[in-house]
Amino acid sequence: xxxxxxxxxxxxxxxxxxxxxxxxxxxxxxxxxxxxxxxxxxxxxxxxxxxxxxxxxxxxxxxxxxxxxxxxxxxxxxxxxxxxxxxxxxxxxxxxxxxxxxxxxxxxxxxxxxxxxxxxxxxxxxxxxxxxxxxxxxxxxxxxxxxxxxxxxxxxxxxxxxxxxxxxxxxxxxxxxxxxxxxxxxxxxxxxxxxxxxxxxxxxxxxxxxxxxxxxxxxxxxxxxxxxxxxxxxxxxxxxxx
Amino acid sequence: xxxxxxxxxxxxxxxxxxxxxxxxxxxxxxxxxxxxxxxxxxxxxxxxxxxxxxxxxxxxxxxxxxxxxxxxxxxxxxxxxxxxxxxxxxxxxxxxxxxxxxxxxxxxxxxxxxxxxxxxxxxxxxxxxxxxxxxxxxxxxxxxxxxxxxxxxxxxxxxxxxxxxxxxxxxxxxxxxxxxxxxxxxxxxxxxxxxxxxxxxxxxxxxxxxxxxxxxxxxxxxxxxxxxxxxxxxxxxxxxxx
Numbered sequence: 001x002x003x004x005x006x007x008x009x010x011x012x013x014x015x016x017x018x019x020x021x022x023x024x025x026x027x028x029x030x031x032x033x034x035x036x037x038x039x040x041x042x043x044x045x046x047x048x049x050x051x052x053x054x055x056x057x058x059x060x061x062x063x064x065x066x067x068x069x070x071x072x073x074x075x076x077x078x079x080x081x082x083x084x085x086x087x088x089x090x091x092x093x094x095x096x097x098x099x100x101x102x103x104x105x106x107x108x109x110x111x112x113x114x115x116x117x118x119x120x121x122x123x124x125x126x127x128x129x130x131x132x133x134x135x136x137x138x139x140x141x142x143x144x145x146x147x148x149x150x151x152x153x154x155x156x157x158x159x160x161x162x163x164x165x166x167x168x169x170x171x172x173x174x175x176x177x178x179x180x181x182x183x184x185x186x187x188x189x190x191x192x193x194x195x196x197x198x199x200x201x202x203x204x205x206x207x208x209x210x211x212x213x214x215x216x217x218x219x220x221x222x223x224x225x226x227x228x229x230x231x232x233x234x235x236x237x238x239x240x241x242x
Numbered sequence: 243x244x245x246x247x248x249x250x251x252x253x254x255x256x257x258x259x260x261x262x263x264x265x266x267x268x269x270x271x272x273x274x275x276x277x278x279x280x281x282x283x284x285x286x287x288x289x290x291x292x293x294x295x296x297x298x299x300x301x302x303x304x305x306x307x308x309x310x311x312x313x314x315x316x317x318x319x320x321x322x323x324x325x326x327x328x329x330x331x332x333x334x335x336x337x338x339x340x341x342x343x344x345x346x347x348x349x350x351x352x353x354x355x356x357x358x359x360x361x362x363x364x365x366x367x368x369x370x371x372x373x374x375x376x377x378x379x380x381x382x383x384x385x386x387x388x389x390x391x392x393x394x395x396x397x398x399x400x401x402x403x404x405x406x407x408x409x410x411x412x413x414x415x416x417x418x419x420x421x422x423x424x425x426x427x428x429x430x431x432x433x434x435x436x437x438x439x440x441x442x443x444x445x446x447x448x449x450x451x452x453x454x455x456x457x458x459x460x461x462x463x464x465x466x467x468x469x470x471x472x473x474x475x476x477x478x479x480x481x482x483x484x
Contacts, residue, residue: 111353115468122461148464184482217478219364222390226357229474232467236459236475240426 002055004066008074012065016051016075016087022134029090031137032075033147034082041147048087051075056084077139090137093153098126099191100238101169103157105207106131106198107227114144115228116196121148123235129157129193159206162193166212169193173203174230175214176223183217183234188242196231244297246308250316254307258293258317258329264376271332273379274317275389276324283389290329293317298326319381332379335395340368341433342480343411345399347449348373348440349469356386357470358438363390365477371399371435401448404435408454411435415445416472417456418465425459425476430484438473 005012018024019032030048033039039050049063050056053072056064073081102120107113113135120128130136133156142149155161162171170189174196195211197203202224208214217233219225225233247254260266261274272290275281281292291305292298295314298306315323344362349355355377362370372378375398384391397403404413412431416438437453439445444466450456459475461467467475 115471118464118468119471121463122467124462144468146464151463220366221363221393222360222388225364225474226360226386226470228468228471229357229361232471233474233478236478 002064002066005051005071006068008071010071012051013067013071013075016085019087020077020139022138025090025137026134031088031090031142032139033086033088033142034076034078034084034139036084038142038147039084039086042086042088042150046088046091046150048089050084050086052084054083090133094155095153096127096155096165097153098124100125100235101165101193102128102231102235103162103171103193103195104128104130104135105195105203106201107135107196108199109227110135110138110140111144112199112226112228113138114141114146114148116231117141117145117148117152119228119232119235121145121151123239125152125235127153127155129155129161131157159210162195162207162210165193166210170212171195171207171210173197173208173211173214174216174234175203175208176216177208177214180214180216183215183237186213186215188238190242192238194231194234194238196227196234199227244306244308247293247313248310250313252313254293255309255313255317258327261329262319262381264380267332267379268376273330273332273384274381275328275330275384276318276320276326276381278326280384280389281326281328284328284330284392288330288333288392290331292326292328294326296325332375336397337395338369338397338407339395340366342367342477343407343435344370344473344477345404345413345435345437346370346372346377347437347445348443349377349438350441351469352377352380352382353386354441354468354470355380356383356388356390358473359383359387359390359394361470361474361477363387363393365481367394367477369395369397371397371403373399401452404437404449404452407435408452412454413437413449413452415439415450415453415456416458416476417445417450418458419450419456422456422458425457425479428455428457430480432484434480436473436476436480438469438476441469 051065076082136154169191293307318324378396411433
């Protein structure tokens, strides 16, 4: 159905505006994406409804709300306002599949998380677990992911879930500690949960204790690599040296 | 020497404020960094002077201007204002050295450029060439680089310089075109200029025509990797598979 909204006091506009807040993303299990590129990346079942300046050629099951520029400017987080904003549903993609699972331990930066999702999809990784589910649905995460979030199983994780995964997978954590295996000397197991950690503090002690092995990328001159960079090098290494 | 500045109309304050503008960075050959971590990463010869809330324990040759919070808030680009702002000199580091040179063809995103510099330093790369020198000295670039800019030779490049490098180096460009070598089948030459391209358009046609070979990282499901990610995978591959 096509509806027209004239007022920025309309309840649909207010609802969308609320979804900028992580608290409401969690409660409503909905999130917003801006622009045509991300809308194209979304699956039909991801989409709840769209706000748009002009009627779009979309599946007829999708409700379209035609709004004016003033409303778009109010809702858009991008500097130049978007021509389309889509409200999407957080789907229950709880499947754990594939020979390489990523586990993000308390990652904070949406740009890093998004880049990791984009990289993961590019290398056929299917499942990503994060200690915070809502970080997947931050607008900046989604932008950096280039829409990869719509094609991955995204799960919320904790130490218990990680422990359960030990039945089928080896837990391999990154660490800068001394007794850590240099990536060049590491033989990847067949099925791996690769654990990467917080930008400032790395992987937590509890998880390091639980891990089957810890590895590090050999670097010089500087304390650490960006976590997105480190994850990408490890994924490529896993996929090509096994 | 230690000086005290009370007014935000002071000419030093105005001078520092101007250095937020790329035009003045170019003209003055100066740039600003915020915070203690980056100041620690700088070499003595990089530093022109500091603005600080409290006298710092620095080499006595460095002029310190003690300022108040109001001035810091005015000058700081970070949300929470910095306690120290340092004005640095763009040095003439024109040396081309090492077996791997990076060439950034029209990269735009400061976060990407900074991450590439951080990664480069971590893998002992010495020289980075960019088609735009000023992008190295953008505040966001410097932050993402984690101070790596102070330990690299940073040069401005163009097609002529690139052509000159062909005497000593093989030019290897990334490309998503069809007749491009898959990284898994690529044998790296001994001395390489690795060329990576603009976030939207990739490496320019002119440079692709000049290149000795074009390579691509095998990916699926998505158009491309983030340029910082792709560069890191290529650097690690060069450093470990030669």
